Amino acid sequence: MTVRLHNTLTKQTGEFESQESGKVKLYTCGPTVYNYLTVGNWVAYIAWDTLVRVLQADGYAVERVMNITDVGHLVSDADDGEDKLEKGAKREGKTAWEVAEFYGSDFLQGMQRLNLLMPEHITKATEYIPQQLELVRTLKGKGFTYQIDDGIYFDTSKFPTYADFAGLDLDAQRAGARVAFNDEKRSPSDFALWKFTPAGEKRDMEWPTPADLTDDGMERPGFPGWHLECSAMAMDILGSTLDIHTGGIDHIPVHHTNEIAQSEAATGKTFSKYWLHNNHLKVDGTKISKSLGNGYTLDDLKERGFSPLDYRMFVLQSHYRSEGNFTFENLDAAKNRLRGLQAAADLKWQPVENGSGIAVASLDGHKEAISKALNDDLNTPQALTHVSSLEATLQASGIEQASVPAFQELLDWLDTVLGLALANRPDITDEQKALMRDRTAARDAKDWATSDTLRDALAGQGIVLRDGPNGTVWERA
Ligand SMILES: [Zn+2]
Structure with a gap:
């Protein structure tokens, strides 16, 4: 199958x-x-x-690099303000190195909790300092840099297509530059490739700026700019031209625009053929902000009884290019929807007689519809609509014995594309099955008291019984 993707570079959706x-x-x-x-x-x-x-389901071998920014991301996009890492260190009375280690490993754990695939390369900016300095050296050699008091900057006027990616109005930017604008910069859009540690200060994270990179030939301590990090790590591992570069829409006007400028100025080649951007998530209809305390973490969700996969389901219900709105009601709806899919998956342990339930051909049709939606610019809400329609059919008709292996294959495939962990759910125990049989016998004998007792016993073990058109089926509460 070929996948269609929306490319920010061309502003079009087309075949990848x-x-x-x-x-x-x-x-x-x-x-x-x-x-x-x-x-x-x-x-x-x-x-x-x-x-x-x-992409993997379509047969591509994907080599992915994801950076961990552990230095140089300043609070402000205008190359001033504090380094977020050094700020975090002050807040917590730790070193910037300790802060990076702690939250970096928390991030990787979060990835596992959300059932996210690990990229082939996870690169820390602090481990790519030589590559970043080399990129500055190349840009300096080609005349794209200049030095001011606080660092080495990229001269955006030397890169004529600078404004194109984000459709920036540089004249308006210049006119609108406020007094706070660092007036040593030649233009407001110029950005720091490498910053110097301010005189008289000692940072936790700093490296010598080689003498050949400074105008006066003096070595001094410094640290990389956030934009430089991404370009250096991406090109070091993947080469001058990537197939796809991803990020959030907030990265378009500054971070990605700067990545493109410095990478293409250095290599003379297109930096990435495709650029994909996800939209923001609001919480209760407003922006996430520290002052509102609405920046919920995975642990906050856990405290309220929601699993990381409930959250994953919530995210998949929206298209990545549309703005999402997080509320606990929406999350609860997603959780229930996931429970429904889990119950449907568990029907593989409780098949109905051949000829009376869903057959293989019907499963194939569902798979095709789901795959088609996903390959249409990752249309996960549409894909989930098809998954839910499969669920409804399963709940109404049951899966017939002969179709169970094909159903298992479909569940395995669904896990590879959606990551909702539906394929490897266990059967109930033999003891629980015995309780279920005894309860059916009691019910057939109209012994309601025993029937209720047995039902309650199973409920106490997290197994809920539902009496439906296909007899009694169990679900996990
Ligand atoms: Zn980046």
């Missing part, structure tokens, strides 16, 4: 073509690890996990 047949070089902008990730942050990682899953 990789540079090398059957292979995809993918770069995902990773987190800045100075705090716990919120539900708003996780949306991106779930979206790009779906992208990888769909």
Whole structure:
């Protein structure tokens, strides 16, 4: 199957073509690890996990790099303000290294909890300092840089297509530059490739700026700019031209625009053929902000009785390019929807007689519809509509004995594309099956008291019985 994707670069949705047949070089902008990730942050990682899953299902070998920004991401996009890591260190009375280690490993655990596939390469910015300095060196050699008091900057006026990717109005930017604008910069859109540690300060994370990179030939301590990190790591591992680069829509006007400028200025080649961007998530209709305390973490959800997969289901219900709205009511609806799918998956343990339930051909039709939706610019809500219609059919008719192996195959496939862990759910125990049989016998004998007692005993073990058109089926509560 060929996948259609919306490319921010061309502003069009079209058939994806990789540079090398059957292979995809993918770069995902990773987190800045100075705090716990919120539900708003996780949306991106779930979206790009779906992208990888769909590409793999289409037969591509995907090589993905995801960075961990553990230095140099400043609080402000204008290259001033504090480094988020150093800020986190002050907040917690730790070193920036300790903060990065703690939240970096929390992020990786979160990825596992959400059943996200691990990228082939997870790269920490602090482990790619030589590559970043080399990129500065290349850009300096080609005349794209200049130095001011606080660092080495990229001269955006030297890169004529700078404004194109995001459709920026640079004249308006210049006119609108406020007094706070660092007036040593030649233009407001110029950005720091490498910052110097301010005189008299000592940062937790700093490296010598090689003498050949400074105007006066003096070595001094410094640290990389956030944009430089992504370009250096992406190109070091994947080469000059990526197939796909992903990130959030907030990255378009500054971070990704700058990545493109510095990478293409250095190599003279297209940095990435496709750019995919996920939209924001609001909470209760408003932006996530510290002051509102609505930046819920996976642990916050857990405290309220929701699993990471409930949240994954919630995210998949929206298209990655539309703005989502998180409320606990919406999350509860997603949780119930996932429970419904789990119950339908568990019908494989309780098949009906051949000839009376769903047959293999019908399963194939559902799979095709789900696959088609996913390959249409990762249309997960549409795919889930088809999954739910399969669920409704299963609940109404049951799965017939002869179709169970095909149903299992479908569940395995669903797990590879949606990651909702439906395929490997266990059967109930022999003891529980015996209780169920005894309860049916009591019910047939109209011994309601015994029937109720047995039903309650199973409920106490988390097994709920439902009497329906296909007899009694169990579900996990
Ligand atoms: Zn990035």
